[in-house]
Amino acid sequence: MLQLIAQRLTAAVPGVLGVIVVTFLLSRALPGDPAAYFAGPAATPQAIEEIRQKLGLDRPMWEQFIDYIGDLVRGDLGNSLTTGQPVMQELVTRLPASAELTLLALVVAVLVAVPLGVLAAxxxxxxxxxxxxVVTTAGVSLPTFFTGLLLVYVFYYKLGWAPPPLGRLDIYFSPPDHVTGFYLIDSLIARDLELFVAALGQLILPASTLAVFALAPLARMTRASMLAVLSSDFIRTAKAGGLRSHTVVVTYAFRNAVLPVVTTLGMVFSFLLGANVLVEKVFSWPGIGSYAIESLIASDYAPVQGFVMTMALLYVFLNLLIDVLYGVIDPRVGIDA
Known part of the structure; x- marks a missing residue:
């Protein structure tokens, strides 16, 4: 297992380096001038040039890249020009909000999609x-921002069942003491059930929006994988042997069909990390997605680069976790498989 982890980490190094280079170049190719943006519309060309020199944007691209790599080696992602705070601090502060939303959406999607796919097969x-x-077609076809706006219109504006889509907590509540950064977990640690219910209420609509997007590929893959296994010879033999249908489906068929579902689960999770950018804007969610969008609009390089680097590292970790799960689910899956 340690050899497998070492191999996967080694293979991920070129990909991460490629992400660093491409992100740096693309961020510099964005339309707009950060110096002109922060100088204001009434600034003179001389004032804009002074700000550009202060930010180091007047230097050659290769010098800026070398400085950027040196900062990365020291664990410094730079400072945000819009907030004035270190990007690393902003990402660490906002990441739990995005992770809580994404993980809850993934759990909801799995609880709905996997049984639905098994029953459909x-x-x-x-x-x-x-x-x-019908459900999978709707999940694939509807954009996440449209689904989010539709849920807000129906459940908040029309029915009044959901709280206002204004972040992680209603204005009448204060955040729990920081332990994990996950409001649901921290409120339970603080034994504040009312706060837990309030945090869960704020999560329902954005998590449901992402879950609708995620359950479509999961349900389709579960159904296709189960159909392939149910038509196998060993399943017909198990049925001919007089085993109960529940035992055949759960113990034999689903266990052999779960590996493609796990692969799809990893892909869906990576998709959700990108899809939650729009969902966070719709629901005013203070995660890293909305932080990246705001920085992108302001041509603020450092937060955009930090966001992409965070997503890349999360994707590498996710692939590694999937490889480990393969070995846990089916020990026959070797390193070369």
Whole structure:
């Protein structure tokens, strides 16, 4: 297992280096001039040039890149020009909000998509199978921002069931003492059930928005994988041996069909990390996605580069976790598999 982890980490190094180079070059190619943006519309060309020199934007690109690599080696992602705070501090502060939203959405999607896919495969051609197709088609077709706006319109504006989409907590509540950064967990640690309910209420609509997007590929892959396994010879042999249908489906079929689902789960999680950017803007969620969008609009290089680097490292960690899960689910999966 340690050899597998070492191999995957070594293979990820060129990809991370490529992300660093591409992100640096693309951020410099963005339209707009950060110096002109922060100098203001009434600034003179001389004032803009002074700000550009202060920010180091007047130097050759290769010098800026060398300085950027040196800062990365020291763990310094630079300072945000919009907030004046270190980018690393901003990311560490905002990452739990994005992680809590994404993980809850993924849990909801798995709890809905996997049973739905299994039932659709077992009862092929039934109303459950048709329902699965409708749900997956809707999940793939509807953009996340449209789904979010639709849920806000129905459940907040029309029905009044949901709290206002204004962040992680209602204005009448104060955040719990920081332990993990996850409000649901921290409120339980503080034994504040009212705060837990308030935080969960704020999470329901944005998490549901992401879950609708995530459950479509999960349900489709679960159904396809289960259909392939259910048509196998060993499943027919198990049925001929008189085993109960529940035992055949859960113990034999699903266990052999779960590996493609795990692969899809990792891909969906990486998609959610990108999709939550729009969802965070719709629901005023103070995560790293909304932070990156605001910095992108302001042509603030450092936060954009820090955001992309964070996503790249999370993606590498996720792939590594999937490889480890392969070995746990099926020990026959070797390093070369």
């Amino acid at each position: 077992v009862k092929q051609g039934s109303w459950i199978d048709h329902l699965s197709r």
